[in-house]
Structure formats: structure tokens, C-alpha cells
Amino acid sequence: MALKVYNTISGRKEDFTPVTEGKVKLYVCGVTVYDHCHIGHARSAIVFDTIYRYLCSKGFDATYVRNFTDIDDKIIKRSHAENIPWQEVGETYIRSFYEDMDALGVLRPNHEPRATEHIADMIDLVQALIDKGHAYNIDGDVYFSVDSFRNYGQLSGRPLEEMISGARVEVDEKKKNPLDFALWKASKEGEPSWDAPFGAGRPGWHIECSVMSTLYLGNPFDIHGGGKDLVFPHHENEKAQTEAATGKKFVNYWVHNGFVNIDREKMSKSIGNTLLIRDFLREYHPEVLRLFYLSNHYRSPVDYSGQSIEDINTALHRLYYTRERALEAQKGKTFEERSYPQADDIARKFTEAMDDDFNTALALSHVFELSKEINRMVDEKDESAVALIASAEAVYESLAATLGLLGDDLASLESREKVRHLARMGLDVSFVEDAINDRVEARKNKDFQKADEIRNMLADKGIMLLDTPKGTQWRIKTSVS
RNA sequence: GGCGGCAUAGCCAAGUGGUAAGGCGACGGUCUGCAAAACCGUUAUUCUCCGGUUCAAAUCCGGAUGCCGCCUCCA
Numbered sequence: 052m053a054l055k056v057y058n059t060i061s062g063r064k065e066d067f068t069p070v071t072e073g074k075v076k077l078y079v080c081g082v083t084v085y086d087h088c089h090i091g092h093a094r095s096a097i098v099f100d101t102i103y104r105y106l107c108s109k110g111f112d113a114t115y116v117r118n119f120t121d122i123d124d125k126i127i128k129r130s131h132a133e134n135i136p137w138q139e140v141g142e143t144y145i146r147s148f149y150e151d152m153d154a155l156g157v158l159r160p161n162h163e164p165r166a167t168e169h170i171a172d173m174i175d176l177v178q179a180l181i182d183k184g185h186a187y188n189i190d191g192d193v194y195f196s197v198d199s200f201r202n203y204g205q206l207s208g209r210p211l212e213e214m215i216s217g218a219r220v221e222v223d224e225k226k227k228n229p230l231d232f233a234l235w236k237a238s239k240e241g242e243p244s245w246d247a248p249f250g251a252g253r254p255g256w257h258i259e260c261s262v263m264s265t266l267y268l269g270n271p272f273d274i275h276g277g278g279k280d281l282v283f284p285h286h287e288n289e290k291a292q293t294e295a296a297t298g299k300k301f302v303n304y305w306v307h308n309g310f311v312n313i314d315r316e317k318m319s320k321s322i323g324n325t326l327l328i329r330d331f332l333r334e335y336h337p338e339v340l341r342l343f344y345l346s347n348h349y350r351s352p353v354d355y356s357g358q359s360i361e362d363i364n365t366a367l368h369r370l371y372y373t374r375e376r377a378l379e380a381q382k383g384k385t386f387e388e389r390s391y392p393q394a395d396d397i398a399r400k401f402t403e404a405m406d407d408d409f410n411t412a413l414a415l416s417h418v419f420e421l422s423k424e425i426n427r428m429v430d431e432k433d434e435s436a437v438a439l440i441a442s443a444e445a446v447y448e449s450l451a452a453t454l455g456l457l458g459d460d461l462a463s464l465e466s467r468e469k470v471r472h473l474a475r476m477g478l479d480v481s482f483v484e485d486a487i488n489d490r491v492e493a494r495k496n497k498d499f500q501k502a503d504e505i506r507n508m509l510a511d512k513g514i515m516l517l518d519t520p521k522g523t524q525w526r527i528k529t530s531v532s
Numbered sequence: 533g534g535c536g537g538c539a540u541a542g543c544c545a546a547g548u549g550g551u552a553a554g555g556c557g558a559c560g561g562u563c564u565g566c567a568a569a570a571c572c573g574u575u576a577u578u579c580u581c582c583g584g585u586u587c588a589a590a591u592c593c594g595g596a597u598g599c600c601g602c603c604u605c606c607a
Contacts, residue, residue: 062536082607095607125605207602209535214603256605278607285606308607309537312600319606346545346555351538352600359544362556369555372570404546404553412546416554426571430562499565506567517569526569 054109056274057350057408059282059305060206064408069273070303075106075113076268078302080260080277080285081163083120084144085129088151089325090340090355091311091318095278097341098308098349100157101454102276105405108453115160116267118260119145122167122253127242137243141165151328155337156455162267166259173254173262174247176296177234181249185295189225191237191250197230200291206305207283232288234258257288265293265301275302279309279350309352318355326355334471336464339364341455345411366419370451371461373422377444380429386438394446397421401450411454418454421447465526472527476512483514487523490516 054067069075079099082092099117106113121141130137145165152159166173177193180186185199197203197211204210214230233255238244244251264272270293277286286305293301310317313324331340343363347353397417404413425447428440451457473479486505493501506516509525517524 080607083605089607091607093607098607123605207535209603213534280602280606283603310601310607315599317601342555343544348546351545354544356544358556362544365557366555369570376570410546413553416546419554423572430571494565497565503566510568515568518564518567519569524569 054406055408056304056306058303059307062208065304067273067304069111070269070271073110073112075111075274076272077103077106077113077115077274077276078260078264078268078272079115079117079160079275080281081117081119082144082148083123083125084141084148085123085125086144087147087327087329089318089327090331091278091325093151093155093328093331093340094311094344094353095276095308096152096157097155097344097455099276099306101345101411102274102306102409103158103160104453104455105409114162114268116162116164116264117160118263119148119163119165120256120259121145121165122243123256131241141167147329151332154332155328155340156458164263164267166254166263169259169262169266170245170254172266173258174235174245176258176262176292177254178248179296180234180292183296185292186234187227188249191235191252192225192233193235193249194226194231195234195288195292195295197228197232197291200295202294203230203291204287206287206290209283232257232284234292257285257292260285260289261293261296261301264289265297270297271300271303273302274304274306276306276308279307282307308349309347312352312354314356315354335360335364336367336459336467338456338459338464339367342367342370342415345415345454345456348412349409367456368464370418370422370457371459371464373425374444374447374457375461376429377425377440377447381437381441381444384434384437386441389438389442391439391442391446393424394421394443397424398446398450401453405453414450414454418447418450418456421450468527469525472513478512483509483525487516487525491523 055064056067057064077099079095082088099115103113103115119141122137126137126140130140133140177186180195181188181193184196186193186195204214211230235247235249235255235258236252238251238253242253244253264275275286275289282305290301312318313326316322316324318325328340339360343355343360344353346363397420401414401417404410404417407413421443425440425443428436428443448457469480473483486509490502490505493499493505509516513527515526517526
């Protein structure tokens with residue numbers, strides 16, 4: 052079955068046909084490195100990471116590029132505010148970005164160019180646009196003339212006239228058209244600048260992506276992605292300047308992910324409700340965030356709330372418990388390999404869902420179906436079914452891996468929670484272990500009253516006890532609120 | 533003002549013409565000294581409302597109401 056991708060420019064799902072058969076060229080706008088990343092950045096990263104993983108699993112030879120914007124107004128502002136070199140601001144937050152992304156299990160793209168590594172190429176592109184009459188120079192600022200490009204507004208679906216009439220754009224007397232945007236900003240005191248034939252200065256925001264995407268991926272290339280907010284003006288402008296310069300189509304499929312709201316409110320710095328990735332990770336396992344995002348369609352807005360995250364946390368545990376039970380059932384048993392048709396059938400449905408514009412929510416429902424199927428077989432305790440369990444479990448793992456899930460092990464998933472919880476309660480492990488030992492002793496003596504007292508005492512602290520054949524184990528209540 | 537999106541069970545959330553995925557919760561059960569956890573089972577005759585098209589609509593068309601996003605730096 053063919054892959055279908057929703058293309059922003061046409062507003063519908065289209066059959067995916069790569070420029071070169073068997074290969075996919077993917078470019079995703081990365082971050083401007085002037086601050087730590089929040090969970091909105093994480094959504095974009097996780098969505099495209101999943102798309103990338105899926106394309107690879109389908110057998111495409113994928114080239115994935117994600118840039119760093121390391122020169123920009125906000126970076127300069129930060130460097131002035133903290134009185135450190137602007138390069139250092141970039142370095143600091145690139146490091147922070149990697150810490151967060153690695154923790155989230157987001158795979159590294161094939162290329163991660165930084166804007167400042169490609170200034171010379173940007174200068175060439177700006178010059179080419181000037182030469183072709185698509186750009187003009189005023190006092191060292193170079194602007195792209197939107198009137199010179201017939202298809203301006205094509206991506207965001209608004210004709211030029213409309214944008215101007217409803218315009219809330221600042222009126223700049225220098226510009227021929229209020230919508231004209233900067234390709235190059237003239238050098239200013241105290242700001243970094245590079246020499247160029249049209250005057251020293253620094254690049255505008257959009258030019259870097261035009262240069263780096265085509266340089267690494269060719270022209271046109273297959274998929275260009277980013278957050279929905281980038282459609283206008285960033286991607287519209289990238290498209291205009293690239294197509295004006297090359298005379299060729301820039302991108303075949305535009306893919307944009309929806310935004311993250313927190314408690315039904317837009318997450319933004321001005322409202323003060325941004326949640327940093329690192330702060331989230333102090334509370335939950337990284338796959339909780341991934342599962343949360345993948346449970347929603349990537350194009351829809353998603354509403355983050357404490358309750359949703361708790362629900363998802365419980366659901367993630369369920370996925371891990373299933374694998375644990377399946378492995379337990381196989382332990383020490385020998386069996387001949389057998390395929391399990393029901394699992395293959397579920398894998399097929401999973402692929403169908405993913406082929407339909409990366410419907411991860413539907414794909415996940417099939418993973419949960421398989422989880423149930425595996426549990427059912429384990430419950431039957433039928434020795435002859437072990438081979439089937441093994442086979443189903445292998446399918447289960449591979450589907451989960453495609454979504455970037457089940458990359459950890461249960462012990463680690465739980466130990467993170469334990470450490471976190473104990474720290475919050477001001478307790479330590481020995482306290483819990485001593486209590487458990489006392490209770491084991493009490494139970495041995497059939498002093499169930501005392502045993503129950505200890506259980507209740509720990510339960511009050513959010514710690515649950517499990518009497519298993521392997522002894523008494525403990526866990527953190529997953530939904531304490 | 534212009535453009536666009538969304539409204540599905542107690543909650544979260546898929547589904548864009550063929551008779552409602554999945555998760556959480558709740559309830560019932562297995563297990564257990566009792567529990568808990570885990571697991572299994574049950575849980576929307578119906579998709580905001582009103583019209584229309586169709587053999588057939590959550591899905592298409594028209595209208596109403598409510599919520600949200602973009603048009604300005606933003607994932």
C-alpha cells in the first residue's frame with residue numbers, strides 16, 4: 052500500500068512519490084539556540100523523528116537534515132543581556148538541545164548544519180536574487196521583493212492583496228512593499244557581521260534554510276517540515292526566495308505539526324506557561340511525552356494537562372508490563388520458531404495506519420491490541436503457545452521501536468519513578484526495605500494485622516507493595532494526584 | 533477585518549459515505565492470608581444543534597452555537 056502524506060500546500064493527502072525512487076530527502080526546521088527547549092519543541096522533534104523512523108522502516112534510504120539557527124536577533128539580545136559572546140549563547144543552547152533530544156530518544160539527523168557555517172552560500176544566494184531583480188539593496192539592507200514573485204502566498208493560501216489589506220505588518224518606509232522581507236541586515240554596532248559584496252551585515256532568518264536544505268538535499272527535495280506557525284512567513288518566504296533564484300520547484304511535500312496548549316491555553320513565554328523539556332523529565336519518563344504526542348494526530352493541536360499525562364503514564368506502563376510478562380513466559384523454555392498470523396495481521400494494520408499520513412494514534416491502537424493478545428496467550432499458560440508468544444512479542448517490539456517506544460526496560464522505567472518519588476517524599480530506599488522486611492517477618496508469623504499496618508503505612512506515602520512469588524516488591528502508585 | 537481548524541462515552545482520543553479504534557477511569561472476574569499490582573471481561577444504538585443530499589452520513593452540502601489557531605518573533 053502506498054504512503055499518503057498531507058501536503059500543506061494543497062490542503063490534502065497526496066500519494067507520496069519521492070524525487071528519486073527508494074530515497075527520501077527530509078528537511079525540518081530546527082531551533083533558534085537562545086534558550087532551553089520546551090515541550091512544544093519536543094513535539095516537533097518527536098513527530099519528525101517518528102516520521103523519519105517510519106520512512107526508514109519502510110526501506111527508504113532517508114537523508115534527514117535539521118538545522119540550528121545560531122545567528123539571530125534573539126541570540127544577540129541574549130548575548131548583550133548576559134554580557135557573553137553570541138557564539139557562546141549558541142554553544143550553550145546547542146548543548147542543552149542535545150541533552151534534551153538524546154533523553155527523549157530523538158535520533159540524530161544525518162546532517163545538522165548551523166547557519167553560521169553557510170554564510171558564504173547565503174551571500175551567493177542573496178547576490179543571485181539581486182542579479183535577477185528579485186531583491187533590492189537599501190542602505191545595506193537587502194530585501195526580497197514579493198511583487199517580483201508571482202506565486203507569493205501560494206503555500207499559506209493567501210493572495211498578496213489580501214495580506215496587504217489585512218496587514219498588521221509594521222510599515223517600513225524603506226520597503227517597496229510592506230511584505231518585503233530581509234534577506235540581509237546591514238551591519239550594526241555591537242553585532243556580528245560578515246563582509247559581502249552588497250555590504251557587511253548578517254543574514255535574515257529565512258535565507259539559511261533555503262541554502263542549507265538545497266545544499267544537502269538537492270532541488271527540489273521531498274519533504275520540508277516544521278511547526279504550523281512556520282507556514283507563514285518563514286516557509287512562504289523560503290519558498291519564494293528559493294524558487295525565484297532557481298526557477299525550479301523548491302519542495303514537493305510540506306508537512307507541519309500542530310501546536311501544544313497547556314490546560315487549553317496557548318503555551319507562550321508571555322503567558323508564562325512554558326514547560327521546559329528538562330523540567331518535564333524530572334517528573335516523567337521521556338517515553339511518556341512521546342506516547343502522549345503520538346496518541347494525537349500530528350496535525351491537531353494537543354492539550355497538555357496533568358491528568359492526560361498521568362493517564363498516558365499508566366498506559367506506557369501497560370506496554371512495558373506486557374513485554375515483561377511475554378519475556379517471563381519464555382524464560383528457560385526451548386521451542387521451535389513459529390510465526391503467529393494474528394500478530395502479522397496486526398502488523399499489517401499498523402503499516403496501513405502509518406501509511407495514511409502517519410496516523411500514529413491509530414497505529415498505537417493496534418499495538419495495544421497486540422498487547423492484549425499477548426497477555427491472553429500468557430494467561431492461558433499453555434506450554435505449546437510459548438513459540439507463538441515469542442513470535443508475537445517480536446512483532447510487538449518492532450512496532451513499538453518504529454514509534455520510538457519500549458526503548459528502555461521496565462526496571463529502569465520504574466527505578467526512575469522510585470528515585471523521583473522517594474526524593475519528593477524525603478525518604479530513602481532503606482526505609483522502604485526495612486519496612487518490607489518487617490512485614491515479611493510478620494507474615495511468616497501469620498501476624499497479618501501487623502503486616503497490613505505496614506502496608507497501609509507505606510501506601511500513605513504513595514508506595515504500594517506487591518506480594519509476588521519472587522518475594523515482596525514495591526512500586527510507586529502511578530496516579531497519585 | 534481576512535484566512536483556517538476543531539466540536540465523538542465520565543475524561544483523553546482515532547475514524548472524512550457502509551453501520552463507532554485505542555488509552556485512562558468505573559464496574560465485574562481471575563489471583564491473593566486479605567489486598568494491591570498485573571491480567572481478562574463489560575462499559576457510545578450513537579458522534580454540539582437544525583435542515584438537506586443519498587439505498588446508506590460522525591463522515592458530503594447549507595445554516596446556527598461554542599472553542600481555538602494564523603495574519604507579528606514563535607515548534
